[in-house]
Amino acid sequence: MVVETENTGTVRPLNFLEEIIEADIARGQTRVHTRFPPEPNGYLHIGHAKSICLNFGLAKRYNGLCNLRFDDTNPVKEDVEYVDSIKEDVRWLGFEWAGEYYASDYFEQLYQWAIDLINKGLAYVDDQTQEQIRTTRGTVTVPGTESPWRNRTVEENLVLFAGMRAGKYADGEKVLRAKIDMAHTNMLMRDPILYRILHTAHHRTGDAWCIYPMYDYAHGECDSIERITHSICTLEFDVHRPLYDWFIEQLGIFPSHQYEFARLNLTYTMMSKRKLLQLVQNKYVNGWDDPRMPTICALRRRGYTPESVRAFAEKVGVAKRDNVIDLGLLEFCVREDLNRIAQRRMAVVNPLKVVITNYPEGRTEQIVCINNPENEAAGSREVPFSREIYVDRDDFMENPPKKYFRLSPGGEVRLRYGYIIRCDEMVKDASGEVVELRCTYDEQSKGGGSSDGRKVKGVIHWVSAAHAIRAELRLYDTLFTLEDPDDVEEGKTFTDYLNPRSLVCVNAYLEPSLVSAAPGDKFQFERVGYFTPDYDSKPAALVFNRTVGLKDSWAKIADK
């Protein structure tokens, strides 16, 4: 069985979740309703993008709905700043949620259901300290022991729980626990905590509550309230499923079902929300959208398109086995998209002045350049050309090896869309470094051809010295060099893992047409990489300097 993909325009086999859904439909289920349930305690990253594409994608494919639900049951970690950023990122990815919900909307219902459980003798108030609860829970190999408060009467529990809500007790003084089995092989079934006391203001409910439900108690019931049919989460929640089912069964409410898939891991990329928060708080980076971050807002700022992220999510697939995706696949996806849509521009990142000695002084002419060779509709533009130009230092070698196609003493090269020039002379400074090239041009070679029909293999980019925009260009590379994404050792800080090449600022000369570039526009610097003007510091630009791989391919040629 195969399915047509919306993002890549190709056909692929069904993933295991789609097979589950199709089986449900075949069995007569008429409705598919999923949800994306982030806790608003940080910004969304590329790992969340996989989950978003999955949940919204499944709903769309089966004509169902997908909710956006904020899992805001722990006020000490959460904030509206995160709520807002999450909504922005989901929208940017191209998805619309059927309903926007908050676990905190259900606090009253959740509280009433807790009373139900007490009435059924399935929950009790425990006076033990946090330490006592921890030690009496046992270990994975040793059963736990029952709390001395486990067999309080229903009446007593009701009074105590009401007191908890009324604020009669301090944080940590009492908790409400489910009465299940302290010897259960699944640690989560050993009388899990349902409610804890937290005299902390909540970003939505303010001071209305001083008791807050735990994830395990709240999540399945929230799904049930929203009549979610397929509650999809990551693998580590697998052991929570028996509890998820237990609450729904004991309460006799709508039977949502949980399914687990393997979360995304990326080489060189740290995906832990907790650690990303530390990076921001300790100012190792300039905020959540620093282009070196793996967050969605950072990818956006770095020039990724939503289409490319969706295509990536499609390509990594969905399964239950742990995985580490090569960062190269993400880069492939963005290159594939950008190559199609980005207009070409010339830029010189590391300038070397070239004087064309036989070109008239003071003369300027306009050279017609194609905006995108693969898309005629993108049209063309005119770029000024004059006697003095800049070319990239990498495009000249004093002692070129074999198969070097660009400029060298006595050699010829074509200026893209312009003339063929020959290098006649090098000007060096006192230290022997080449600071200027003196060349002559073939007047008959403009745009193509040459005076005698000869061809040159090398084509380089250039900008007119008098007309170029001088700009600070920021080159970004991968942030982390960790092989194991979560492996920050004790005693080390994040800076120990920063890639020294991750941020390089250079002064560059850009084509004048880029003056009118708007933030978010996509361009390709010919032979350098893709870039998008940054939105907070024009005219700086962001470049994928690993994308085209000029340096890599050159290194290989040099090796031979």
Added chain:
RNA sequence: UGACCCAUGGUGUAAUGGCAACACAGCAGAUUUUGGUUCUGUUAUUCUAGGUUCGAGUCCUGGUGGGUCAACCA
């Protein structure tokens, strides 16, 4: 030394008892006014030992390896 989940090229994902395939990465070549793109070719895969079967990547049993679980986090 418990319960649960998982095991297919370098990395991912298919094959649902019947020819192990697709993508990325790699390598080689062609095209190219971007050493990009595109195109062609190519290297490389079922953790292990038994069992069931005409036939096992797939089903069964054991082993091995990896992961998850002992927050009043989610």
